[in-house]
Amino acid sequence: METVHGTTVAIAGAGVLLRGPSASGKSDLALRLIDDGAMLVADDRTVLAPGDGSVVASAPPSIAGRIEVRGLGIVPVAAIDTVPLRLVVDLIEPERAERMPPARHVDLMGAELPLLRLPAFHASTPSKIRLALRVPAGEIIR
Secondary structure, rough: OEEEEEEEEOOEEEEEEEEOOOOOOOOHHHHHHHOOEEEEEEOOHHHEEEEEOOOEEOOHHOOOEEEEEEOOOOEEEOEOOOOEEEEEEEEOOOHHHHOOOOOOOEEEOOEEEEEEEOOOOOOOOOOOHHHHHOOOOOOOOO
């Protein structure tokens, strides 16, 4: 097992790990995804464990079921215990967003996962994440 700096949500049973430095928008993006039906798995720190050919994400017990909401504080939300990861999103500055990015992957605990680099605060970012989950593996739009 390994704990990483990242927020994880589950969208229709598919785990999405949001990575980025403090104040990059991980919790804000997770909150917008949750408002549209995703479930929280872990906010700010995610525990990764190897699964059967995959990586399984969960929350450290001390923060399970809670998310930091700027302007409100740390609040309880409905959460699930574990989810297999299907996508990793690295949060970037808006000016670094690529119009036609190459297909990227990241190896986490021996599992190769699609990797997107997206700005957290763009209005379309939640839609792009949902679209990426619907595109068959290996066919991420380039």
